[in-house]
Amino acid sequence: MRIKDHPILSFEERKMVDFTFEGKILSGKEGEPIAAALHDAGIRVLRKSPRHNRPRGFFCAIGNCSSCLMVVDGEPNVKVCVTPLREGMKVEYQEGKGDINAAD
């Protein structure tokens, strides 16, 4: 959900772009972190942990904790909390460690 009225802050107007999450078409602001657009759409679970298959979401927002690694345009281990959203991106859950050869 996005903030509509804020007593002191205003938010940058940005172009809205479409992207897909697990095949479903969503939209978000171009250049915002992918995770922010997913959050706006109510998506909290971003990946499953490698060992115990536990759901993981957004935690640190600085690209440090690895909780938000997802598969973006076929590339695994993308830190969606710091990766800017672009038109047409294909975003998917990541199961486990991700296959680094899958993108080739």
Next chain:
Amino acid sequence: MRQTDFAVIGGGPAGLAAAMEAANAGAKVLLLERDDWLGGQLVKQTHQFFGSKNEFAGMRGIDIARHFTEQIEKNENIEVFTGATALGYYEDGVLTAAYSGRVLKIKPRTLLIASGAMEKMIPFINNDLPGVYGAGAVQTLMNVYGVVPGKRVLMVGAGNIGLIVSYQLMQAGIEVEAIIEGTSQVGGYWVHASKIRRMGVPILTNHTILQATGQEKVEGAIITEIDENWKPLPGAEREVKVDTICLAVGLSPLAELLWQAGCEMEFSPQLGGYVPIRDGNLETTEEGIYIAGDVAGIEEATSAILEGQLAGISVARKIGLSVSEDKIKKIKENLKSLRAGPVGEHIRQGLARVER
């Protein structure tokens, strides 16, 4: 292999200030920043600085970041690499970084590690569930991108970050169930705490979280009152219905590169974890490796800027450039006055053990 007088790791307040100082003294500087932009955590500080004595009081963090970025970009002595993650520093003095799908090799004469900090996690059941956030992450999401984390929040920690982020959550229209604090006292400024209380949010001291509930994401939290040994009081457990748990339980230095470079480290509870031993000019036990900002000990942005200036000017002197000794003295005095008084006491205690 790239050669440079001074490599700076981290484009937050400390790294930017250091790069400016050294470059203005005539050093060739190469700056590495992991994010695609400069400014570090200044960019999420969208509210005015609360400080009184520092030169940036009344400015928003994001405007300070813009100011620095403009200065850096037009400085011909500074080469900036954003989206560049430092990987390691080796015995032969080579620094490597991942940049744009390849590995950069840099041989700097001097190095500043200003890698910052990350939020601490505390142990409780299901602390990895989606819906458990670092307080800084919530701040970024909501203040920079205008997206809210949930509808109802439990804040863990009543230091300044916990108090300020709670207030900001309410400004964004989010309900704050309560702020819980493990110790018997509110750690942050009373002015912030009073504001929160006036808005009807309880600050529960001697309380901690035992468990996050929910399967795929947070649906609630089990909290309890505790005694002075952090043992739960019998029968004091209760569940609160929240969809967001926000952890404001402190930060710890991102010290991996310092360990790897062989710097002597010391555990300092007052400074947030393991920090490097340093001299009065912020040089570590490894000659030519300097530190500044949160990686040197958790403080705040103003001290990070001052430490950055001190490290940058010290580097310039080290490599034989002429610098103003008066300026060094002035920066040190400013740091000292910033850490004076009761609020800076733990910092002074911490530094007394790691400064040699």
